[in-house]
Amino acid sequence: xxxxxxxxxxxxxxxxxxxxxxxxxxxxxxxxxxxxxxxxxxxxxxxxxxxxxxxxxxxxxxxxxxxxxxxxxxxxxxxxxxxxxxxxxxxxxxxxxxxxxxxxxxxxxxxxxxxxxxxxxxxxxxxxxxxxxxxxxxxxxxxxxxxxxxxxxxxxxxxxxxxxxxxxxxxxxxxxxxxxxxxxxxxxxxxxxxxxxxxxxx
Amino acid sequence: xxxxxxxxxxxxxxxxxxxxxxxxxxxxxxxxxxxxxxxxxxxxxxxxxxxxxxxxxxxxxxxxxxxxxxxxxxxxxxxxxxxxxxxxxxxxxxxxxxxxxxxxxxxxxxxxxxxxxxxxxxxxxxxxxxxxxxxxxxxxxxxxxxxxxxxxxxxxxxxxxxxxxxxxxxxxxxxxxxxxxxxxxxxxxx
Numbered sequence: 325x326x327x328x329x330x331x332x333x334x335x336x337x338x339x340x341x342x343x344x345x346x347x348x349x350x351x352x353x354x355x356x357x358x359x360x361x362x363x364x365x366x367x368x369x370x371x372x373x374x375x376x377x378x379x380x381x382x383x384x385x386x387x388x389x390x391x392x393x394x395x396x397x398x399x400x401x402x403x404x405x406x407x408x409x410x411x412x413x414x415x416x417x418x419x420x421x422x423x424x425x426x427x428x429x430x431x432x433x434x435x436x437x438x439x440x441x442x443x444x445x446x447x448x449x450x451x452x453x454x455x456x457x458x459x460x461x462x463x464x465x466x467x468x469x470x471x472x473x474x475x476x477x478x479x480x481x482x483x484x485x486x487x488x489x490x491x492x493x494x495x496x497x498x499x500x501x502x503x504x505x506x507x508x509x510x511x512x513x514x515x516x517x518x519x520x521x522x523x524x525x526x
Numbered sequence: 527x528x529x530x531x532x533x534x535x536x537x538x539x540x541x542x543x544x545x546x547x548x549x550x551x552x553x554x555x556x557x558x559x560x561x562x563x564x565x566x567x568x569x570x571x572x573x574x575x576x577x578x579x580x581x582x583x584x585x586x587x588x589x590x591x592x593x594x595x596x597x598x599x600x601x602x603x604x605x606x607x608x609x610x611x612x613x614x615x616x617x618x619x620x621x622x623x624x625x626x627x628x629x630x631x632x633x634x635x636x637x638x639x640x641x642x643x644x645x646x647x648x649x650x651x652x653x654x655x656x657x658x659x660x661x662x663x664x665x666x667x668x669x670x671x672x673x674x675x676x677x678x679x680x681x682x683x684x685x686x687x688x689x690x691x692x693x694x695x696x697x698x699x700x701x702x703x704x705x706x707x708x709x710x711x712x713x714x715x716x
Contacts, residue, residue: 420603424644427608457605484709511603521616 368507381494382477386465389451394465404437405494411486413445413453426460435521444472452486479522555692559668565659573657587690592632597680599636604676611652620707621680638666650660
């Protein structure tokens, strides 16, 4: 009886052990934990913006993750603005793009620029996502409702309701000085953006 | 009861190994492809001396004059690589301070998909003391059929001028730097 009880305890212990090992096989990091949804390869660009360099940047008012209103025109005469539209939270390229800008803060600030991250996701989703990133130094605003209205104004709302992966550099006069409606599947090169900011200094 | 004790050891071992090692078991590397990877010889004289390289062209990993090469595959855009950077710097410091490891293990980083500019942003931000290389064309992806996650760490045995052989691969966070240093101390290089 004792022997079979010992065997039962050993079996139970091993069962628990297997569960422990299986759990420990999942990395503690989000990149490998399966929380990122990979939509696979998408149509590179699915909209057509009419905005071009020299145009006035369409103004907008959107709520950030703290509930504050961010108004593009409030930066006029004060800061250059990088508008970084990303297609969707919790997707592969987007989940890295802003963390990249996060460590490049000095590069933006050296050119008197702020970044505004814009996504069509709602505030709770963006809150969870940005928290998982470890926080960001720049505001992230939600273009959820009316759905994608700002993305539409900028001509970059895709047919599935997400936005393009797009960058607009707006100078202190509110004029668009750089546009990059990028292949949604790829990361825009940081130096292209920084070079665009360098040109503002001249 | 012996079985129970053995089970305890097994669980303890699994806990120590944690995620990275378990994942590494699923991560296979094509050594031939690894040996074909080519990088520019660093312009920085200090880095050239650290790796024992000369000339101004390119080099392959077996050219590095060291028995063991520790490679970090990272991306400046990867939040985990960013948060782990201080720990990896600590690993470098420990290696440099260890009389047994200083000349035995060298470290390099490969910025997968990163341009030289992006690698520089990462280097400056985290004051990375070891050489970093750009892999703008994702050539590192050729070393495995599986998708390369970042960070991935490779421990390579260098057969000077001939080839490198993979000793270990870790994917994700390194939970125990002291344990890794201990392992490196026990690892015999050629």
